[in-house]
Amino acid sequence: MIMIDKLSYSSKLRYKSPCLKSFFAISTLIICVAARSFIISLITLLIMGGLTVYNSRTSYKYYIKLFMLPLLFLLFSTITIIVNIADEPMSTLAIPLFHKFIMIREDSIYFAINLILTSLGSISCLFFLSLTTPITDLLNVLERIHCPYLIIELILLIYRFIFVILDMATAISISQKCRLGNKDMKTSIKSMSELLTMLLIRALKKSSFLYDAMESRCYDGTIRVLNESNKATKREVISVFIFEVIMIGSCFVQRSLYG
Numbered sequence: 001m002i003m004i005d006k007l008s009y010s011s012k013l014r015y016k017s018p019c020l021k022s023f024f025a026i027s028t029l030i031i032c033v034a035a036r037s038f039i040i041s042l043i044t045l046l047i048m049g050g051l052t053v054y055n056s057r058t059s060y061k062y063y064i065k066l067f068m069l070p071l072l073f074l075l076f077s078t079i080t081i082i083v084n085i086a087d088e089p090m091s092t093l094a095i096p097l098f099h100k101f102i103m104i105r106e107d108s109i110y111f112a113i114n115l116i117l118t119s120l121g122s123i124s125c126l127f128f129l130s131l132t133t134p135i136t137d138l139l140n141v142l143e144r145i146h147c148p149y150l151i152i153e154l155i156l157l158i159y160r161f162i163f164v165i166l167d168m169a170t171a172i173s174i175s176q177k178c179r180l181g182n183k184d185m186k187t188s189i190k191s192m193s194e195l196l197t198m199l200l201i202r203a204l205k206k207s208s209f210l211y212d213a214m215e216s217r218c219y220d221g222t223i224r225v226l227n228e229s230n231k232a233t234k235r236e237v238i239s240v241f242i243f244e245v246i247m248i249g250s251c252f253v254q255r256s257l258y259g
Contacts, residue, residue, distance in 0.1 A: 003062075004130060005163070011132040012055040017232035018137035019144065021129060024240045028247065029125040035251045036118055043250070044121035048128045056131040063127070070123050071116075078112040135159050136225045153223055160210075161203065168202050169195065 008014070013021065025048075032044040053063050084103045129138075139152050172195050176182065181191035214223075 005134070007056045007058050007131050008134045010057055012057070013132040014134070015228060015230050016132075016236070017230060018133050018141050020232040020236055020240060021133050022138070022141050024243075025125045025129040027244050029122050031244070031247045031251065032118060032121040032125065035254075036114060037251065037254055038114060038117060039254060040247065040251060041114070041117035041121040043247075045117070045124045048121070048124040052124070052128045052131050058131065066127060067120065067123065071120070074116045074119050078115060081112045081115070082108045084108065137227070139225070140227050149222070156223055156225075157210075161207070164206055165199060165203055168206075169199055172198055 028044055028048065032041055035041070049063065052058075053060055082104055084105065085100050135156070139156055142152050142155075143149070176191045176195065180187070182188040
């Protein structure tokens with residue numbers, strides 16, 4: 001989380017219009033999900049990944065590392081789609097097991113791969129937005145589309161406390177390791193329980209201190225942050241519009257060719 005936040009602030013697109021970046025990422029995500037196509041998903045993954053890596057000043061290795069967790073989740077979740085159990089063999093690959101048959105059908109494999117590519121293309125759109133746009137700019141976008149301010153304030157406070165809790169957890173974990181708090185399984189479990197207990201206590205204290213600090217700065221129910229982004233230029237708007245039109249046109253062309 002800390003690295004993602006640093007990359008968003010150091011991105012080359014940091015001061016570009018957050019509204020345009022949000023529209024670009026979300027509209028591309030919608031097209032990718034609606035198309036459910038190998039080609040469209042692959043194009044989305046490559047283009048959004050290339051733009052993210054080039055503009056966020058990160059490496060391909062770190063970008064691929066970010067995909068590992070959702071990729072593992074997708075692989076495990078698609079196993080239920082690929083593998084089916086039936087009373088009779090109804091596919092070319094059927095493995096008998098306790099009077100049942102474990103079947104793997106070609107259409108199931110095709111559907112699972114298509115689902116994985118579509119999901120990865122959608123995730124690349126979200127990574128583009130999160131690695132090029134700080135949270136304050138995203139909240140400004142939510143405010144412009146008239147999102148309830150209570151939700152905006154909760155998002156900001158929760159996002160802030162993620163880093164506070166991470167910092168406390170790291171400090172406690174390092175202290176436990178220095179005292180051999182993980183030398184065996186029993187000690188590790190005990191150390192983890194103590195860590196979670198201390199995190200809860202300190203998080204409650206931190207929240208109280210934060211509210212006192214906000215009250216001392218004349219907090220009136222509204223958290224105001226500085227908006228440092230620029231307005232979108234005509235060239236940027238036209239470029240995004242042309243790209244989305246090409247993506248939509250590619251969807252219709254593929255539907256007409258392959259049904």
